[in-house]
Amino acid sequence: MDMGIRHLIRGTQVVEGVALGLAYQMEGPGNNDNLISAVDDNYKETMEDFHSAIDNTENQLEELQNRLEKELADVASLIFSAHLLMLRDEGFFGAMEKRIHEGSTPKDAVVHIANNYITLFAESHNPRMREKVQDIKDLGHRILENLLKDEGLHGDYSGQIILSNELLPSELLKLATQNVEGLVLFGGGITAHVSVLARSLGVPLILTEDDNIFQIPSNTSLALDAHQGLLIVNPDDAARKRIEQLIEGSDQVEKLETAARPESFTADGVRIYLRATVNLLSDLKLAKRLKAEGIGLYRSEFPFLIRSDFPSEEEQYLIYKQVVDGLDNPLVTLRTLDVGGDKILSYIPDSEEANPFLGLRAIRFLLENKKVFVGQLKAMIRAGGKRQIRILFPLISSLDDFLNARRIVLKSLSFLKRDGLGQFPMPKLGAMIELPSAVEMAPELAREADFLSLGTNDLVQYMLGVDRTNEKVADLFDVRHPAVLRAVKRVNDAAREADCPLSICGLMSKNPQTIYYMIGLGINEFSMEPGKLPGIQHAVSKMDIKQAQKNAAILPTLGTLVEVREYLEKLNLPTPDL
Numbered sequence: 001m002d003m004g005i006r007h008l009i010r011g012t013q014v015v016e017g018v019a020l021g022l023a024y025q026m027e028g029p030g031n032n033d034n035l036i037s038a039v040d041d042n043y044k045e046t047m048e049d050f051h052s053a054i055d056n057t058e059n060q061l062e063e064l065q066n067r068l069e070k071e072l073a074d075v076a077s078l079i080f081s082a083h084l085l086m087l088r089d090e091g092f093f094g095a096m097e098k099r100i101h102e103g104s105t106p107k108d109a110v111v112h113i114a115n116n117y118i119t120l121f122a123e124s125h126n127p128r129m130r131e132k133v134q135d136i137k138d139l140g141h142r143i144l145e146n147l148l149k150d151e152g153l154h155g156d157y158s159g160q161i162i163l164s165n166e167l168l169p170s171e172l173l174k175l176a177t178q179n180v181e182g183l184v185l186f187g188g189g190i191t192a193h194v195s196v197l198a199r200s201l202g203v204p205l206i207l208t209e210d211d212n213i214f215q216i217p218s219n220t221s222l223a224l225d226a227h228q229g230l231l232i233v234n235p236d237d238a239a240r241k242r243i244e245q246l247i248e249g250s251d252q253v254e255k256l257e258t259a260a261r262p263e264s265f266t267a268d269g270v271r272i273y274l275r276a277t278v279n280l281l282s283d284l285k286l287a288k289r290l291k292a293e294g295i296g297l298y299r300s301e302f303p304f305l306i307r308s309d310f311p312s313e314e315e316q317y318l319i320y321k322q323v324v325d326g327l328d329n330p331l332v333t334l335r336t337l338d339v340g341g342d343k344i345l346s347y348i349p350d351s352e353e354a355n356p357f358l359g360l361r362a363i364r365f366l367l368e369n370k371k372v373f374v375g376q377l378k379a380m381i382r383a384g385g386k387r388q389i390r391i392l393f394p395l396i397s398s399l400d401d402f403l404n405a406r407r408i409v410l411k412s413l414s415f416l417k418r419d420g421l422g423q424f425p426m427p428k429l430g431a432m433i434e435l436p437s438a439v440e441m442a443p444e445l446a447r448e449a450d451f452l453s454l455g456t457n458d459l460v461q462y463m464l465g466v467d468r469t470n471e472k473v474a475d476l477f478d479v480r481h482p483a484v485l486r487a488v489k490r491v492n493d494a495a496r497e498a499d500c501p502l503s504i505c506g507l508m509s510k511n512p513q514t515i516y517y518m519i520g521l522g523i524n525e526f527s528m529e530p531g532k533l534p535g536i537q538h539a540v541s542k543m544d545i546k547q548a549q550k551n552a553a554i555l556p557t558l559g560t561l562v563e564v565r566e567y568l569e570k571l572n573l574p575t576p577d578l
Helices: 049-072 081-087 090-103 106-122 132-148 169-177 192-202 211-215 237-250 253-261 282-289 313-324 362-368 372-386 399-418 436-440 442-448 457-466 470-475 484-495 514-520 532-542 547-558 562-568
Strands: 007-010 012-016 018-025 160-164 182-187 205-206 220-227 230-233 271-278 295-299 332-335 391-392 428-433 451-455 502-505 525-528
Touching: 012 192, 018 295, 049 081, 049 090, 049 106, 049 132, 049 169, 081 090, 090 106, 106 132, 132 332, 132 514, 169 192, 182 211, 192 282, 205 230, 220 237, 253 532, 271 282, 271 532, 282 532, 295 313, 295 502, 295 525, 313 332, 313 372, 332 372, 362 372, 362 399, 372 562, 391 399, 399 428, 399 442, 428 436, 428 442, 436 442, 436 484, 436 525, 442 451, 442 484, 451 457, 451 484, 457 484, 484 502, 484 514, 484 547, 484 562, 514 532, 514 547, 514 562, 525 532, 547 562
Parallel strands: 018 160, 160 182, 182 205, 271 295, 271 525, 295 332, 332 391, 391 428, 428 451, 451 502, 502 525
Antiparallel strands: 007 230, 012 205, 018 220, 220 230
16 A cells, blocks of 8 residues: 555544644554664764763653653653663663763664663563563653654654554553654554543544554654544645644533533433543543532542552552542542453563453452452542542452452451541442343342442443454444343342442443433433533433333333334434534
């Protein structure tokens, strides 16, 4: 394919948004992982230039780390520390200095030593060591940029659209801190937590199966329209103008803030509670501006995912305290650590599993690692102070799971009292319904739990046996599947029978068609990303509860997905567009 002419690469939206920028090949098939420096070989640097470049690089990294800690305190955790440690390491900096003394130019010394380390890490059998390849690339490019004053090198990602085969949470944070414009990932290079993180950071992202992205030379002009899942290579003036117009209209926070109301009602006056799903502390400000009625779900895993070790109880307490105090509404639901599956903690030995989505995930991991569990529970309870917060256990598969987790909460309370940290109220404890077994056990769970939460992302995945990160079966992942609708009804019936509150989070909480169905069932609590709140509030305000009840009685009786889709389309339901 001729990359010099305009053409389209199609993909699927992961994070909506648009961007204009230049291509930057981070990683891809056939890439030898070496540091490439396209600079003028006639440029002659000195040892003094080299030392100056090292000093400037160190200052830049410290500034980036400080900015990250200020803007994303909960996940900063020395993201650039690997760069800084390597920068002054004798085997790295010292080896470069030695080669210069032996007659190499500073540029050649930087490229040679950096490439040695890239090869060493790339060939390692240890996944944590392989992760360092991108750190060395970033560091090498930054040193060269400072050494050669070359604007074409990428110590910063301003104006860049990244093309990559894979992306780690820590890499995404680095890119976002350095003003990346957008991301295009190939094949299975996306994991659920990376997509959630990108959404919170506001980075447009698409996933594509077209390996032609790796034939696009760096610095090629690109236009990314993630809304439509399109990457335009060498866009013409008309395409650029269209994207520019979309960029100008994409900052809708003020419009959304004006539209948001402090309370939500259906068209006939039935009260509906729309709460915020919080991934990062930075989400709290938007949730408050858009009048979220409390925090329906705080995902606690991100501070764990980007560190090189477990965060301490005190570190967790400081984060959770900000979450608890973040909104005026006192309702706060803190979910305990949900790792495993595609959310791997690289610092846990032997954490790789043959089938991680069916492995040591979420509550299973915590029940096996009670020290980690107790530390997190103590931090959450302390953060709640005298308030009765809600703590939610993910991936509950049995009543035994829930009862075992509750026992550990009671132990954690006694440990806090024993250690002189105070006497705290018993939190309200919830079970997350995500597995078919939990759907089957919903009556028992509803009688024991203080509340239930339907985690619809995993529920749909496990109910349908469809990997939601696998593009080959993406068409089979549909929240409107009759089995899913029936499962939701069963859980709701069990919750109502036991007088147990039920909330909804995940994809079904921000789809007007499924919200309509669930409102018809009598469900009135939904949690979603803050930016979705005003649009869903608008859609809900157009819904009539009596009609919703009639249609909700019919939908679970339909036997095929085609029938469900056609039935919902005929209802001509309101959209979340403002």
